Amino acid sequence: MFDIGFWELMLIGLVALVVVGPERLPKLAYTAGKWLGKGRSMLNAVKSEIDKEIKAEELKEILEKQKKQLNPLQDVIEETASGMRELKEEVGSSMREGEKRFGSENESYTRFGDTAEVTSKQSNDNKRSG
Numbered sequence: 068m069f070d071i072g073f074w075e076l077m078l079i080g081l082v083a084l085v086v087v088g089p090e091r092l093p094k095l096a097y098t099a100g101k102w103l104g105k106g107r108s109m110l111n112a113v114k115s116e117i118d119k120e121i122k123a124e125e126l127k128e129i130l131e132k133q134k135k136q137l138n139p140l141q142d143v144i145e146e147t148a149s150g151m152r153e154l155k156e157e158v159g160s161s162m163r164e165g166e167k168r169f170g171s172e173n174e175s176y177t178r179f180g181d182t183a184e185v186t187s188k189q190s191n192d193n194k195r196s197g
Contacts, residue, residue, distance in 0.1 A: 087095050 083095065084092055
């Protein structure tokens with residue numbers, strides 16, 4: 068972190084010895100080491116938090132890319148679903164028109180949910196003649 072050589076450390080130690088004195092120098096060195104350790108641990112904690120944030124941003128970008136790739140597939144699914152709904156409505160309206168046109172006297176209907184199976188005497192007659 069700092070570019071301090073051996074001679075610079077010796078000069079700092081000598082000045083500290085003269086200013087603080089030999090009795091309090093070990094306690095000062097202990098306190099300085101303690102604070103330096105706390106500073107390093109805080110610095111490492113900040114670095115790890117920054118790394119986590121960077122990784123989270125990268126994951127968000129990857130997720131956005133995947134969403135963009137899935138978007139055309141979602142469009143195809145929606146188009147297919149709307150086509151199926153239109154087909155369902157068309158079949159239902161055709162069934163209602165047929166029921167109105169031919170009446171229910173020649174046909175029997177069995178309904179299952181939204182679908183209808185039609186069995187009629189006419190279709191049986193067509194199978195026999197065909």
